[in-house]
Amino acid sequence: MLRSIRAEWYKAVRRPYFPILFLTCTLLTVGAVYCLYLIKTQSPGITPIGLPFALSLSPLGMVMGLWPVAIGGDLVFSEQYKHHTLKNEVSFGIPRARIYLSRWAAVFLVMLLLYAVLVAVYTLSALLLLGLDRDPSGLTSGGGFLLLGYLSLAALPIWAGGLSLIMAIYFLIASANMAAICYVALVLALPPLLDTLGKHISPFFQLLHHLTLSYQLDLLLNVQILDWALIGRCWLVGLGWTAAATALGLFCFSRRELP
Amino acid sequence: MSELILRTRELTRRYGRTLALDRASLSVEKGQILGLVGRNGAGKTTLIRLISGQSRPTSGELALFGASSPSALDRARSRTGVMVETPAFYPYLTAEQNLEYYRIQRGIPGRSCVDEALELVRLTGAGKKKFKTFSLGMKQRLGLALALMNQPEFLLLDEPINGLDPEGIVEFRELLLRLNRERQTTILISSHILSELSALATHYAFIDRGRMLETISAADLRERCRDCLELRVDDAARAAQVLEEQLGTRDFEVLPQERLRLYAFLDQPQTVNRVLMEQGVGLISAQQKDSNLEDYFLSLIDGHSAGKEGV
Numbered sequence: 001m002l003r004s005i006r007a008e009w010y011k012a013v014r015r016p017y018f019p020i021l022f023l024t025c026t027l028l029t030v031g032a033v034y035c036l037y038l039i040k041t042q043s044p045g046i047t048p049i050g051l052p053f054a055l056s057l058s059p060l061g062m063v064m065g066l067w068p069v070a071i072g073g074d075l076v077f078s079e080q081y082k083h084h085t086l087k088n089e090v091s092f093g094i095p096r097a098r099i100y101l102s103r104w105a106a107v108f109l110v111m112l113l114l115y116a117v118l119v120a121v122y123t124l125s126a127l128l129l130l131g132l133d134r135d136p137s138g139l140t141s142g143g144g145f146l147l148l149g150y151l152s153l154a155a156l157p158i159w160a161g162g163l164s165l166i167m168a169i170y171f172l173i174a175s176a177n178m179a180a181i182c183y184v185a186l187v188l189a190l191p192p193l194l195d196t197l198g199k200h201i202s203p204f205f206q207l208l209h210h211l212t213l214s215y216q217l218d219l220l221l222n223v224q225i226l227d228w229a230l231i232g233r234c235w236l237v238g239l240g241w242t243a244a245a246t247a248l249g250l251f252c253f254s255r256r257e258l259p
Numbered sequence: 260m261s262e263l264i265l266r267t268r269e270l271t272r273r274y275g276r277t278l279a280l281d282r283a284s285l286s287v288e289k290g291q292i293l294g295l296v297g298r299n300g301a302g303k304t305t306l307i308r309l310i311s312g313q314s315r316p317t318s319g320e321l322a323l324f325g326a327s328s329p330s331a332l333d334r335a336r337s338r339t340g341v342m343v344e345t346p347a348f349y350p351y352l353t354a355e356q357n358l359e360y361y362r363i364q365r366g367i368p369g370r371s372c373v374d375e376a377l378e379l380v381r382l383t384g385a386g387k388k389k390f391k392t393f394s395l396g397m398k399q400r401l402g403l404a405l406a407l408m409n410q411p412e413f414l415l416l417d418e419p420i421n422g423l424d425p426e427g428i429v430e431f432r433e434l435l436l437r438l439n440r441e442r443q444t445t446i447l448i449s450s451h452i453l454s455e456l457s458a459l460a461t462h463y464a465f466i467d468r469g470r471m472l473e474t475i476s477a478a479d480l481r482e483r484c485r486d487c488l489e490l491r492v493d494d495a496a497r498a499a500q501v502l503e504e505q506l507g508t509r510d511f512e513v514l515p516q517e518r519l520r521l522y523a524f525l526d527q528p529q530t531v532n533r534v535l536m537e538q539g540v541g542l543i544s545a546q547q548k549d550s551n552l553e554d555y556f557l558s559l560i561d562g563h564s565a566g567k568e569g570v
Contacts, residue, residue, distance in 0.1 A: 003363060006363050007360050007364035011349065014351075014352055015351055016263065034290055060427065084344075084345070085347045085349060087343065087347060088341075088361060089311045089364065090311070091312060091339070093312070093332070093333040093336030093337040093339075095333050129327050133336070146538060177381040243481045257313075257314050257315075258313045258314070
């Protein structure tokens, strides 16, 4: 298994896609901090904007985390069906479960690295551009980092659930574009649909809505205090999606006729 | 008895209503070079895909190096080298990087095997080039390098000389013969170019419409393809009896569609004609033949089709 993960990593970091993804995300992160800097310098007195304030906005980043996993999945997996490369591995006798899980693990590692880089870039650029001005709510830099850590802990399993979902879709649908569209539809359209059905047809749909990944991340938007029950729930839902999506993806891939 | 590398029994693959492979039984022993001969869509690629695990059989048995359970088959496949249809690689990686990726994945020790494989297929100078810039011939060579990288005991090659230039074909043939001679590598190779197969194969398997028609050694095939007098008569069974009793020869074979192939009396066709006529056998035609692999294959599938129609 480790060999396969190493091989996937070897391949992923040599794609031009890899530096482009990291560079784009880094620039967007610096751009977001620069916007805060513009607000701070051009509209002084609205609110004291410093590193603690920037850290207090981290829930927004957590919510957006479901989208980079789709790009990370594409970085590691994309066009395997188009280039027919999976047939090589199967012919070498590499079990299909190992092929599947090694790609999952490689995307997970790429995403962890991306997250670490973005947090570092965000913090550093906020420190350099915004300084250490105290947040009006009384949040200190230490408190901001604590909040970031807490939110990361809660969001991690949800992102893993999203990653498992997109990997299952990539393995099921040969076209990378169609797979991405399906993922967006499931993540974006399914929760409001279940919500509406829950309100008008049966409360059961409401229950399902509460088990969606997006709903869990939305809950994090309003978090200001450490809520271990919420973290527990995020882990339960995230691991549930991870297990279900991986089991489905593995089941279908193990029976799939390779082109 | 030689070690059995591959054994299929009643192997069947159905795609919807299409029967791509119909109860194919085949054995390949260690050291053999088996040429798989068949028309387009005959089931050659389907058979190789089933052996290599890219496709799963609808029914039937498959054993590789004696292993037949799914997990044991996976382990056995690590001892094989496979090239099925067009070689598949990552276009954005160089030839070296592509091989290195698979080397890591397969756990082949030592980075040197990548260079050795590239050298073996004469691609050393192109190692740093991206796969997407390769010509078809270079892609075929890289596919072969990948198949050979782990020093396989069993090579499965599906139309491997497609896209190779004449020089490349000769080099390729010599390479396979060398591997077979020096490493005892067993090879299963399919090709449309029958003359090329006949320069390599020690055995042949003929396949048509998903059915395995016949497996035969190259020596036996040569025997069957020797010069002969092909007779078309109104009663082949009676003609066979006449040849035995009147001309005292058993050096002939009876073919479908009231035909016989006579390997004796080649310089006396008139005698044969006269004796048959005297015994009341109607001779429709007599033709001197020196058949080759191509003729043999064609007569085999003709006979098979006629047999089917007869049924």
